[in-house]
Amino acid sequence: MAESILKKLGHALSALTAGKEGNLLGLSLGSSAIKAVELVKKGKQWKLSNFGMIQLPEDAIVDREIMNSVAVVESLKTLISQAKIKNKSVCLSISGASLIIKRMQVEAASEGELQDAVFWEAEQYISFDISDCILDFHRIGKIADNKYDVLLVAVKRSMVEAYMNCVIQAGLVPKVVDVDYFALNNLYEANYPKNPQGATCLVDIGAASTKLAISFNGITTFTKDVAMGGKALTTEIQKQMGLSYEDAEMLKQGAADGGIPQQVSELMAIMAENLGDEIKRTIDFYAASSSESPVMEVLISGGGSRINGLAQVIAEKTALPTQMINPFQSVLFDEKKLSPDFIAQIAPLAAIPVGLAIRSGE
Numbered sequence: 001m002a003e004s005i006l007k008k009l010g011h012a013l014s015a016l017t018a019g020k021e022g023n024l025l026g027l028s029l030g031s032s033a034i035k036a037v038e039l040v041k042k043g044k045q046w047k048l049s050n051f052g053m054i055q056l057p058e059d060a061i062v063d064r065e066i067m068n069s070v071a072v073v074e075s076l077k078t079l080i081s082q083a084k085i086k087n088k089s090v091c092l093s094i095s096g097a098s099l100i101i102k103r104m105q106v107e108a109a110s111e112g113e114l115q116d117a118v119f120w121e122a123e124q125y126i127s128f129d130i131s132d133c134i135l136d137f138h139r140i141g142k143i144a145d146n147k148y149d150v151l152l153v154a155v156k157r158s159m160v161e162a163y164m165n166c167v168i169q170a171g172l173v174p175k176v177v178d179v180d181y182f183a184l185n186n187l188y189e190a191n192y193p194k195n196p197q198g199a200t201c202l203v204d205i206g207a208a209s210t211k212l213a214i215s216f217n218g219i220t221t222f223t224k225d226v227a228m229g230g231k232a233l234t235t236e237i238q239k240q241m242g243l244s245y246e247d248a249e250m251l252k253q254g255a256a257d258g259g260i261p262q263q264v265s266e267l268m269a270i271m272a273e274n275l276g277d278e279i280k281r282t283i284d285f286y287a288a289s290s291s292e293s294p295v296m297e298v299l300i301s302g303g304g305s306r307i308n309g310l311a312q313v314i315a316e317k318t319a320l321p322t323q324m325i326n327p328f329q330s331v332l333f334d335e336k337k338l339s340p341d342f343i344a345q346i347a348p349l350a351a352i353p354v355g356l357a358i359r360s361g362e
Helices: 002-006 069-082 111-125 157-169 180-191 230-241 245-257 262-289 310-318 340-349 351-361
Strands: 025-029 033-042 045-055 089-094 099-107 133-144 147-156 173-179 199-205 210-216 219-226 295-301 322-324 331-333
Touching: 025 157, 025 180, 025 351, 033 069, 033 351, 045 069, 045 340, 045 351, 069 157, 089 157, 089 180, 089 351, 099 111, 099 219, 111 133, 111 147, 133 157, 133 219, 147 157, 147 219, 157 173, 173 180, 173 351, 180 199, 180 210, 180 219, 180 351, 199 262, 210 262, 219 262, 230 245, 230 262, 245 262, 262 295, 262 310, 295 310, 310 322, 340 351
Parallel strands: 025 089, 045 331, 089 173, 199 295, 295 322
Antiparallel strands: 025 033, 033 045, 099 147, 133 147, 199 210, 210 219
16 A cells, blocks of 8 residues: 555645545644644535644654654654544645755657656756655646646655654554645635736745745645744744743743743744745745746745734735735634634644645545
């Protein structure tokens, strides 16, 4: 089973859907936490049935590479137990330095020969040994009679195997391997109407990195991973105020409710400025290097998106409307079991796992 899963990855036919088994569990293994979302699809409507999250021990996952598989497996088992997760079929995602996404133009005599042509050209875009990679691609469009616009996805086999092994050891069944950027796009498509006038910049600010995906007409046309995340802010608070890492993290988390020390507020403002500058640079680069429609809005998510004033800073720097993405804008939930306040609290954290759960159910 593992080999058949490993052959496929990404945005096209790479997801092995659950079929008759029903919807899958969207599972995001991040640098600081594991998040799980269960959705149920009734007709064309999604409904949230379960959300769970657990913090990982420090350095269990570093730069999206699993460094302590025992800790990851035990955390997964605890999450399954605490959240009372019954669905064992999982859609998980990957990102980081072991993943390469490249848009390219390829000549092929026919669509039947496109895969061979893409894989033949792929080696020049991949910085590591191609024999150790899993490759897939998505056909974006046809440029001319024998020329195609495609999105190449390559990932180190060892990384996918490491993630799958942890999931299996925790008693789950990996059915789909996807990519964080595409999960964001799935989430956006399911919750927001398409904007024919322009593209949307989707930003997920995690603990160790910030992922940016520019989406237009249902396709992720540009991606970037920035080594800047919420953990850097926690470390700076720890350093400046002489706190333990845990106390610094608690102080940062409490900042969203207001009433924070001036020093912490100033550090958060610096972080917001740095993130805003990076997002502006990315959008400017996209505009200069792409003939696609311009970016018309910015939607932010992830734990780091809760930094006070971040959306306003980004809006000022990019001159674009900026807001928090709402994973539950078109997703129903039972208000008797899940309060609107709880939904609002988890919304910034749930973007990627909700996108994974949506992808697996389609």
